[in-house]
Amino acid sequence: MSNYSTSEFKSGLKIMLDGDPHSIVENEFVKPGKGQAFNRVRIRNLKTGRVVDRTFKSGDSVEGADVMDVDMQYLYTDGEYWHFMDQSTFEQHAADKTAVGETSKWLKDQDVCQVTLYNRAPLLVTAPNFVELKITQSDPGVKGDTAQGATKPATLETGATVKVPLFVEEGEVIKIDTRTGEYVSRVKDN
């Protein structure tokens, strides 16, 4: 992997730090008039998701991280691995539990997810911002409970549980924002 000089720093650049791949979130040039110049960066550890502030002396170079974001179609899970396919190369990748994490509860076959590859292996799986999933179980809303914003729990086909408005029924397909885990709307059948 090539090295990057601080003058090439920009948000989105993937670099190695303390043995882990990181992504630059923000980069700021700091220099006292008569003193040493620095690049203060806010970086996200792609393994842990932790964001930290670090400073490099300007002119230093840093090893680039072999990290790529690729859109892949989710195929299935065998319980241990989640299998994805790169739609342009048809190459298949197996992501483990660490890479999939909480995202597993939004994964439905055929959906296209962003898979972050590190040294050509899945490091992180990001669900599409919005997914459409079927409600497999939800009790009927209690009649008379018309309070604004009242909700009830609903279990989805993937096993996830979300809060839905009282009028939404079992068997319906709903749209969810995976970033917040919140119900967005009902999806009308064609």
Add this chain to the structure above:
Amino acid sequence: MSDWRSTASLYNLEQRAQLLNQSRSFFSERNVLEVETPLACAYTVTEANIESFGFFADGAQRYLQTSPEYAMKRLLADGAPDIFQICKSFRVGELGDLHNPEFTIIEWYRREYSLQQIMEETVDLISCLLTASDAFINIEYISYYDLAEKSLGVSLQSLTGNEIKQLAVENGLVLRADLSSQQCIDFLFSHKVEFAMCEQSITVVFHYPAAQAALSKINDDDDSVAERFEVFYKGVELANGYVELLDPEQQLDRFANDQKNRKDRGLTEIEIDQRLIAALRQGLPECAGVAVGFDRVLMLALGASSLAEVISFDWSRA
């Protein structure tokens, strides 16, 4: 394609013109003579932390000036009275919200001014430019070491080189083998200390460590500090000033030390400005001088968050 357009609003350009006028009135009311000195000179600064744009013209090396200091000192040595200049200056690689490689400096020299006098005049100019809106700004004077101790909770002077590096690393510096303790101090000062200053005050930091004297005189009573000051507002460095070093031999030593630093860091060699040295040998009168970053003052006066907003065409569009 929209990069032909200005990065500043018309309103900001009008304010820029007004503050430039205000700066000129400030000095003309005080009988300070406006001068212009060359921007493309045969010599440039030797400092390791400042990189000049160099080019060849008519077969000879020229440099765009990183500040008008040397030429203005030559004028003073040649008999000029109190002088000021508003000019462009150039520094390679200094690019960010608070930096533009081409920027505007207001620089002036006062004969026989003490550190206190020149600090007060600098604060007068900056507050007059900042308070076009009549806001009252508090002013705080604090020495370099006191400020460092106040914000770091430990006296810098009491720390060894290794302890300083340790402190820098604890505060987020990615340490490389070649970092000097002076560079770690620069890090601590620009990342921790400046942020500990009061947001509402103009902060004047004086008596910089002798190692950072640059072109200033060493204090008569305490040779560990220099007659150098800087002015900050909202964490932004706005001015740097000195009671000027007069001794040509001491100045030569410092330039030679700069050259050594440049060599150690693998930077290109820069010749010492022999015309400045000749002027100092002729005799620079007792004086104090300051450089104010005009674009930054304007940025803060307008509540803008980057220099691009107050410069007609920033570096990306120049």
